[in-house]
Amino acid sequence: MTLSNGRVLVTGGAGFIGSHLTERLLEDGADVTVVDDLSNGDGDRVPDAADFVEVDLTDPDTLVGRLDDIDLVFHLAASKHVDTNRPHGQFDDNTQMTRNVLEAMADADATEIAYTSSSTVYGEAPRPTPEDYAPLEPISAYGASKLADEGLLSARAHSHDLTVWNFRFANVVGPRLRGAVVPDFVEKLRDDPEHLTILGDGRQEKSYLHVEDCLDAMLHVVEHADDAMNTYNLGTRTTTSVDRIAAIVAEELGVDPEREYTGGERGWTGDVPKMRLSIEKLSALGWEPRLSSDEAVRRSTREIVDELR
Structure with a gap:
């Protein structure tokens, strides 16, 4: 339609x-x-x-x-x-x-x-x-x-x-997002540039669109x-780990925090630690994402930082 x-x-x-x-x-x-x-x-x-x-x-x-x-x-x-x-x-x-x-x-x-x-x-x-x-x-x-x-x-x-x-x-990430890992890291590092607490072990790895x-x-x-x-x-054909998100957010804010982990492979009860969706069906319909998972995280980090200024 x-x-x-x-x-x-x-x-x-x-x-x-x-x-x-x-x-x-x-x-x-x-x-x-x-x-x-x-x-x-x-x-x-x-x-x-x-x-x-x-x-x-x-x-x-x-x-x-x-x-x-x-x-x-x-x-x-x-x-x-x-x-x-x-x-x-x-x-x-x-x-x-x-x-x-x-x-x-x-x-x-x-x-x-x-x-x-x-x-x-x-x-x-x-x-x-x-x-x-x-x-x-x-x-x-x-x-x-x-x-x-x-x-x-x-x-x-x-x-x-x-x-x-x-x-x-x-x-899904971008401006206006709150209560998720990217804005959480931005807010934490704005409040305390020296330390970052990460839920789980940091090896959770998912696709970000x-x-x-x-x-x-x-x-x-x-x-x-x-x-x-x-x-x-x-989704995207690529994934980004929580540790990689922490690095991207720190780079964008110009800080180098000490990381502390809460432990375990899951960030919370019900968290799926590894996720990447096949998008072959979507591709066959004629659509591909413009941004990789890392690029989506970086762009959304910049947008959220701008929003919080």
């Missing part, structure tokens, strides 16, 4: 990726409505040109009447903290939000949805991990909720004439893939 002049609803549109996506859609000529409860987002990020509604998507009544005449839903809203002391609550919230979105779409006869899933649905899998890898065994409640959502979307796609674009993300490449990939897939259920990994 084409997005120019379309009517689009973005859930989680005040968040990191959602706010960038909203800006891009508006630039492309779409009419955008953002719904967000601001638990992970910031209302100031939502452009004035978008309609903004602050709602709790776990409430089934909040979307009533809001999807009339909507051409496409981008569903990004989720409880995103992998390490949580309420894993069942997180699972319930995420699956309830997706169920409510799907019910509201059915009531409004809306038939197109793009969903942001996660590499965490794979659990600890061989690398690079293709979309058809099985069995899918997530090791966190967050990953389990994303996998459950994929199941709900697949059932609707194959049984109720819904078109789904399902994106399994690598680690810049948010601008992420948006390009999402929109490319929506415009070029037309199956009922379109599942694509979004």
Whole structure:
């Protein structure tokens, strides 16, 4: 489908990726409505040109009447903290939000949805991990909720004439990102240039995708893939270790800190220490990332440093 002049609803549109996506859609000529409860987002990020509604998507009544005449839903809203002391609550919230979105779409006869899933649905899998890898065994409640959502979307796609674009993300980085390793290191080293505490052993190694490449990939897939259920990994062909991220951030800040490690191969409970997604399916559709994993980390470091000045 084409997005120019379309009517689009973005859930989680005040968040990191959602706010960038909203800006891009508006630039492309779409009419955008953002719904967000601001638990992970910031209302100031939502452009004035978008309609903004602050709602709790776990409430089934909040979307009533809001999807009339909507051409496409981008569903990004989720409880995103992998390490949580309420894993069942997180699972319930995420699956309830997706169920409510799907019910509201059915009531409004809306038939197109793009969903942001996660590499965490794979659990600890061989690398690079293709979309058809099985069995899918997530090791966190967050990953389990994303996998459950994929199941709900697949059932609707194959049984109720819904078109789904399902994106399994690598680690997305860029301006506005908070609560992740790159901004965490920037903030720590601004506060104390002499010392840096690193969760785990520093050897965790994952693929990092810049948010601008992420948006390009999402929109490319929506415009070029037309199956009922379109599942694509979004990532890079390269990876970056946590130690390498520490080195990049230190270089950009001009410091040389002593590193201290909390120990263990995982940074937190549910952390997948090694991750690289296969992007061969995405490449076959005609898209490649512009930045490598290291380049994405370095660019996002510079952007976050500029934001915090």
